[in-house]
Amino acid sequence: GQSLEQPSEVTAVEGAIVQINCTYQTSGFYGLSWYQQHDGGAPTFLSYNGLDGLEETGRFSSFLSRSDSYGYLLLQELQMKDSASYFCAYRGGSYIPTFGRGTSLIVHP
Amino acid sequence: NAGVTQTPKFRILKIGQSMTLQCAQDMNHNYMYWYRQDPGMGLKLIYYSVGAGITDKGEVPNGYNVSRSTTEDFPLRLELAAPSQTSVYFCASSFPSYNEQFFGPGTRLTVL
Numbered sequence: 464g465q466s467l468e469q470p471s472e473v474t475a476v477e478g479a480i481v482q483i484n485c486t487y488q489t490s491g492f493y494g495l496s497w498y499q500q501h502d503g504g505a506p507t508f509l510s511y512n513g514l515d516g517l518e519e520t521g522r523f524s525s526f527l528s529r530s531d532s533y534g535y536l537l538l539q540e541l542q543m544k545d546s547a548s549y550f551c552a553y554r555g556g557s558y559i560p561t562f563g564r565g566t567s568l569i570v571h572p
Numbered sequence: 573n574a575g576v577t578q579t580p581k582f583r584i585l586k587i588g589q590s591m592t593l594q595c596a597q598d599m600n601h602n603y604m605y606w607y608r609q610d611p612g613m614g615l616k617l618i619y620y621s622v623g624a625g626i627t628d629k630g631e632v633p634n635g636y637n638v639s640r641s642t643t644e645d646f647p648l649r650l651e652l653a654a655p656s657q658t659s660v661y662f663c664a665s666s667f668p669s670y671n672e673q674f675f676g677p678g679t680r681l682t683v684l
Contacts, residue, residue, distance in 0.1 A: 494671060496671060496672070504677075505676060505678055506675050507675070508674070511672065513671070554671075560605070565612075
């Protein structure tokens with residue numbers, strides 16, 4: 464079947480580094496995307512990995528290993544405003560995107 | 573650019589009532605999608621469209637209908653509202669490369 468697994472909650476302190484993992488299972492795979500969603504808001508796109516390796520965008524980086532069916536989002540220099548839910552999503556062998564259930568990141572002062 | 577717009581922002585329906593959730597985008601995106609998000613959950617795809625006149629079912633299409641007569645608009649129709657349809661509905665759009673989806677602000681629907 465098709466599925467994504469990510470932790471339900473991660474906590475960290477301001478200024479720290481946090482990694483949110485995502486493992487997937489699908490018969491076809493084109494790439495892994497990451498979205499951020501603040502409470503009451505809409506998801507916003509953060510990054511995409513179509514190939515193995517690390518993609519860096521400012522304080523955020525995303526990694527993909529196709530052989531391990533695994534990816535992660537790395538957030539550096541955490542700020543209070545980073546408290547949000549983070550979703551990984553993939554496109555499999557069709558047009559239908561599949562989202563994970565999301566990881567709630569809580570940043571403490 | 574307004575991006576993706578959705579109306580209404582909030583709505584309360586009685587069981588059995590019907591309504592249409594409106595979605596429009598001004599980015600000339602071919603692909604449009606409707607998702608629902610229940611509390612503490614991810615996004616579940618209801619319907620999607622790859623262009624005007626072309627629609628297809630997603631993961632949870634029962635109880636919903638869509639149409640795509642123009643590139644810009646992708647309305648979602650609920651015919652006989654049920655409490656199980658209480659959710660937040662997001663419309664999104666993207667180019668065919670599809671890696672980045674742009675989401676509207678959402679419609680919060682309660683069915684009582």
